[in-house]
Amino acid sequence: MIGTSTRGPNALHTVLTKFPENLPIPIVIVQHIPPWFTSSLANRLNGVSKITVKEAGGREILQDGTGYIALGGFHLTLRPFGKSVMTHLEQGSKDCIHCPSVDQLFMSAAQLKDYGKIAVIITGMGSDGTKGPIALKGSAHVKAIAESKENSVVFGIPKAANATGLIDETKDVEHISETVMKYL
Known part of the structure; x- marks a missing residue:
């Protein structure tokens, strides 16, 4: 799972x-x-991606190797x-301030x-994505990754996620995919 906000499209591209x-998980x-x-x-x-990326529909079964982007205005x-x-x-x-909401998804x-889970928080303003890691870390088999301050265009969401003390690794955006792959 990936949560992002301001300047997120470029970070998602990276x-x-x-x-x-052949990514063995859905994103x-x-x-x-x-x-x-x-x-x-x-x-x-x-x-531009090797995986399939699509707008998420409702009542859709997640498939490995597919990225599902939440529809704006919907959780x-x-x-x-x-x-x-x-x-x-x-x-x-x-x-609703943030809709879709990172916290709602997480x-x-x-x-x-x-299921094992990997939560990723990248660039954005605000603190949506703070409650989610707390809930996730209370469940089984979770790794949490946040974008580094030095690399983040807008460090609000990653900073708030890091403040929870529940982030396992902080990485530059260029290294987030390889970090996710490490945990599979």
């Missing part, structure tokens, strides 16, 4: 294009973004579905007890 074609992504931009971001990243959460994991979309309220993943 991270996603470094994953191999679920929350980028704070308006709904009219999600599809074009997914298409652009799909065109993307994960739910068990038999032996698989399924996406769920929930429209955000009008007063907290839903914390409920998936039978």
Whole structure:
């Protein structure tokens, strides 16, 4: 799972294009973004990545080697579905500051007890992505990676995640993919 905000599309480009074609896990992504931009971001990243990148739909079974970008204006959460994991979309309220929310995604993943998880926090303003690592670290088999201060365009979200004391590694954005692969 990847959570990002301000300047996230460029950081996502750097991270996603470094994953191999045969990536043995799905990647679920929350980028704070308006709904009219999600599809074009997914298409652009799909065109330059070895993995498939798409806009996440609701009630969709996660597939290995696929990146799912949360639709702007909707929270993307994960739910068990038999032996698989399924996406769920929930429209955000009008007063929702971050929709989609990194914390909503991560907290839903914390409920998936039978799966290992890797949480990644990269560039962005604010603190969305602080509650999620706390919930995740309370569940089993979790590694958390945050982007380094020296490398981050906007260090708000990674800084807030680091302040929880629950981040396993802090890396420059260019090394996040290889760090994820190390934990597989």
